[in-house]
Amino acid sequence: MDFDVKQEVQNFYGKIAKKKTCCSCQEMSRVQRNYDGEYLENIPEDAIKTSLGCANPLVFAELKEGETVLDLGSGGGIDVLMSSKFVGKTGKIYGLDMTDEMLELANRNKEKMGVENVEFIKGFIENIPLANETVDAIISNCVINLTEDKVKALVEAYRVLKKTGRLAIADVVSLRPVSSEIKKQAQLWAGCISGAILLKIIN
């Protein structure tokens, strides 16, 4: 690869965070499709407008009151802020992201929503700045595809999960191996295509 994937991804998402919008009208309907009304209640508009996910990982995360949750690649914070409603005042949600502009946007959104059980932290999903076995559930929405080292990211996820922990990932998968031509294109990495996870169907 003649470019640095992380740098490209960071620049791309930094610009989106500064614009405070990802979404044309068409893409807004994607957000509405991913999350039904109940999930979006009380979520600040800027968090909704910068939602960049593929689906709603909360549907299968089954979060409960009092749990500790980690969102890998939290972006503008939409899934973290929604999770805060499920785990309540006795729970805690960490949003982890490597892009400063996204962390700034997420913190502004947290302030607008007025929640205290949320903390956005800077770091890489391949080197999670949390202790072993401290998290009940990990969620992630359209982020694992963006890393070149998916194994490291998943090993780290399992390290911080409690023995009884759960992993709920929404992401882009490919049914056939992505060609080397596509993998060489920086824009397609940032656009969640080049790093799509190869889906293996085991009969």
Ligand SMILES: C[S@@+](CC[C@H](N)C(=O)[O-])C[C@H]1O[C@@H](n2cnc3c(N)ncnc32)[C@H](O)[C@@H]1O
């Ligand atoms: C497609 S956006 C998804 C944001 C959010 N999950 C959502 O649903 O709106 C990807 C986010 O992951 C972050 N990211 C990408 N690769 C990362 C990595 N290796 N470590 C930490 N954050 C990463 C980017 O900075 C960006 O905010």
